[in-house]
């Protein structure tokens with residue numbers, strides 16, 4: 001604020017000095033105007049931060065007052081949080097409604113306490129606020145809105161066991177999403193690249209024929225191509241993956257590896273996935289070789 005004040009004073013003073021007719025009185029008036037400007041800036045920003053604290057503390061009356069006084073429903077505070085995000089995080093349904101009525105963006109990104117980008121919609125799902133989620137969907141929020149950190153809303157709902165929200169999201173069109181087909185590209189895959197990328201999977205998966213009894217966060221991947229999904233008795237799979245059914249085809253591996261949480265919302269494989277097609281194709285071609293008898297290429 002001090003910097004703005006100095007800047008305003010200097011520009012005004014320059015103005016005044018450059019004018020031959022300038023006199024002390026006009027100079028004073030301009031300075032007063034400058035100070036008034038600073039004052040109104042201060043008032044504006046305090047309205048915004050008051051709106052943040054009112055939204056955060058659940059003060060509906062205050063929120064109403066500030067909004068009718070012209071406070072900006074969309075202003076972000078210094079952490080990037082909008083009033084709607086704060087109201088949602090606190091579960092204040094009526095305040096969230098008021099803010100949305102005043103034009104607050106449901107899908108706008110904000111940064112959560114841990115520095116991860118999120119949106120009011122994702123926050124409402126994560127917190128299990130059914131009423132708020134419903135209101136957002138009625139207002140046209142995208143039920144499949146992607147979020148690299150948290151995964152799509154349906155994944156968050158299933159992970160958090162918010163069954164009614166998951167059901168509602170599905171009614172509004174939340175669904176499993178597949179990747180573009182890659183079968184034609186597997187013949188010319190970069191095998192060296194595939195081998196390198198697969199090392200990242202070893203953190204959670206035994207990839208060799210040996211050592212399959214070793215417990216890691218994910219199931220062993222030997223013979224994965226053509227294997228029944230979620231079929232190893234020793235591994236405790238998510239209900240979501242168990243519910244998919246069928247064998248792992250090349251295309252299904254492609255969709256799962258591009259974005260596990262988008263293809264199988266609710267999966268326990270909590271990684272963002274491999275967005276680059278070339279890398280994914282290389283990895284799938286490598287996975288094919290991790291088998292007693294590799295499956296034929298498509």
Ligand code: HEC
Pocket residue numbers: 197198200201202203204205217218219221224228229230231232236237238240241248253257266267268269270271283
């Ligand atoms: C942070 C740990 C982690 C990493 C890293 C990881 N996975 Fe997984 N993976 C899992 C978990 C956990 C599951 C079980 C998912 C479930 O039950 O929903 C899984 C399941 C799978 C399945 C299904 C297996 C089956 O038996 O049906 C495949 C295929 C798979 N992962 C491939 C990969 C590949 C390829 C990579 C490397 C790009 C990888 N994963 C990286 C944790 C991980």
